[in-house]
Amino acid sequence: MKKEDELKKEIFNKVREYYLLAHKKGKFMPGNSSVPYAGRVYDENELISLVDSALDFWLTAGRFARQFENEFAEFLGVKHCLLTNSGSSANLLAISALTSPSLGEKGLKPGDEVITVAAGFPTTVNPIIQNNLIPVFIDVDLGTYNIQHERIEEAISEKTKAIFIAHTMGNPFNLDAIMKIAEKHDLWLIEDNCDALGSKYNGKYTGTFGHIATFSFYPPHHISMGEGGALVTNDTQLKRLIESFRDWGRDCWCEPGCDNSCGKRFEWQLGELPYGYDHKYIYSHIGYNLKVTDMQAAIGVEQLKKLPSFINERKRNFRLLYEGMKKYKEYFILPEIQIEADPSWFGFLLTVRKDAGFSKNDIIKYLEEHKIATRMLFAGNITRHPSFKNVNYRIYGDLTNTNRIMHDTFWIGVYPGLTEEIINYILKCFEKFVDLRGG
Ligand SMILES: Cc1ncc(COP(=O)(O)O)c(C=O)c1O
Structure with a gap:
């Protein structure tokens, strides 16, 4: 065994020892112990994985992020998963991607309407407003706390372009009815699946029905990275757009630390740029930087097993x-x-x-x-x-x-x-x- 592998093993054993000593849970004492509404559930493996990524010192999205994206997509049975730094960022990216001019007529334009609900989390609605679109609020049913789907068709105007709603508290909304409406009226459907990881509808995971779905890995959620989020889609064009908005708005899709994934890095001519301008620095969208770190993903990889x-x-x-x-x-x-x-x-x-x-x-x-x-x-x-x-x-x-x-x-x-x-x-x-x- 190489010296550094031996050292790694020793470090991991110490981390395990530390976990058992420092993270021991006390016995539940009725009336004295708190009963949280949610929290991190983990063991030594999350700590070891986090230390493993720290020892790599890659820091930005790397091997753990790739592993998580692949395994998460496989778990859900979808083509693409993109990690981001929070569920709110995932929601912002989902709406932003749909504003891309490359979507032509189908792209969301300022003043277009998005159907949603007012009984929910603010950052399901905020990206609609942040993109100069108009949220249209429909009431929810008591008991399911999901949108009154019978009202959606009546609420649609010629400006309506999308439906963006959460499966409230993990309870799937009526996907039969809502998918039908989305198809009939040619609307985008974004599922905010932040609170519903693992929920199923007709035996299929929620988050795999709409054009895009979003996830949160903030501690109260089903799995945690501390902060973290993801988007999934089966549409390769949308995947590229999400990636672009997430990664500064760039046209290039190279992984961090990689060059020339397209094989013609100095042979593009886009916008009014000179021919051959480095593809790494060509921007096709007014983007953000909402990338995840590899330390977050390293925790996620272990959480996914649980x-x-x-x-x-x-x-x-x-x-x-x-x-x-x-x-x-x-x-x-x-x-x-x-x-x-x-x-x-x-x-x-x-x-x-x-x-x-x-x-x-x-x-x-x-x-x-x-x-x-x-x-x-x-x-x-x-x-x-x-x-x-x-x-x-x-x-x-x-x-x-x-x-x-x-x-x-x-x-x-x-x-x-x-x-x-x-x-x-x-x-x-x-x-x-x-x-x-x-x-
Ligand atoms: C339904 C829903 N959407 C979005 C979010 C935002 O996720 P995050 O806290 O990771 O930004 C939350 C947060 O808990 C949520 O409950």
């Missing part, structure tokens, strides 16, 4: 919570799932009924006092936020349920860090609260 078990554990925790909460149907609207859907849940959503005898604030205060973390359905109604003061948007119909969500909906965790013992503690707390406060 993904199947993470998905099962999220489903198990959801099932245990649902079974335990069924008896409180008169107080809460419980999550609803379409028959075709098999969600890989992000969280367990609850809406307090009007006649429950208590408010959302009452129950979340009680849960938080008992160290159970609660979260909102993100922005609630994005149009009510200070950020929306001067934004040009259109609401189709009304946002009655979206407003209701802002007042009455919250969620608790289902992430793999929650054991059956912890889920039982959560259910006990609900029982005590309902005994005390239920109307």
Whole structure:
């Protein structure tokens, strides 16, 4: 064995030792230990992989990024995966790519409309605005918290060019209906799959239906890189456009550290540049730099190995919570799932009924006092936020349920860090609260 390989082995053994000592988890103490809504789930292998990439000192996207992109695409059964530095960047890139002049008539132009929802995460909607497009908001259903798909066709105008929505909390939206509408009206469909990695619809992974899908690897998500995101597509032209916008807007598609992938680096003539201008420095789009680092990807490579078990554990925790909460149907609207859907849940959503005898604030205060973390359905109604003061948007119909969500909906965790013992503690707390406060 070479000296540096021996040293590497020694370093990895030390990292393993360190992990076992420094990252040991304490025993769960009901009432004293916190019950997070989500968190990083990892072992020594993520730490070793991170150190491995540090020893390479390649830093920018390299062997780990390539490995992750290949394995992630294979897992989902798609042609292309492109890593980026966050789910928000993935969303920005998805919309930006569709503005490329190379798409001709189909390209998104300033003033075009994109159908979406107001009950969700801000950076699903923000890229629409950042690209001078107009978000058109449609209400969602309570229970599924997904778009009211029956309203989409009525909301379409001659300016409508795309649909951009998330599978809320991992619960797939009606892909049969929405794919049909997108095809009929020749609309782009972007799936924000940031909260739904591993969810299936009719036996096929969500994120593989639309033209582009996006993913987030921020710690609460199904797998984590700390910060990180990805886009997937089966369309090679879109892949190239995403790559261009991600990598400074350049025309060249060389991997970091590579030259002349096109084989004619000094033989291009594009724009008004002189013939032979170095392809590495030719820009076909007003781009960004939203690339990932190899350290992030190195963590992702190990997380991906754990993904199947993470998905099962999220489903198990959801099932245990649902079974335990069924008896409180008169107080809460419980999550609803379409028959075709098999969600890989992000969280367990609850809406307090009007006649429950208590408010959302009452129950979340009680849960938080008992160290159970609660979260909102993100922005609630994005149009009510200070950020929306001067934004040009259109609401189709009304946002009655979206407003209701802002007042009455919250969620608790289902992430793999929650054991059956912890889920039982959560259910006990609900029982005590309902005994005390239920109307
Ligand atoms: C539905 C959805 N889209 C996009 C994002 C943004 O992802 P990131 O935090 O990686 O930027 C999130 C974040 O949690 C999200 O929940």
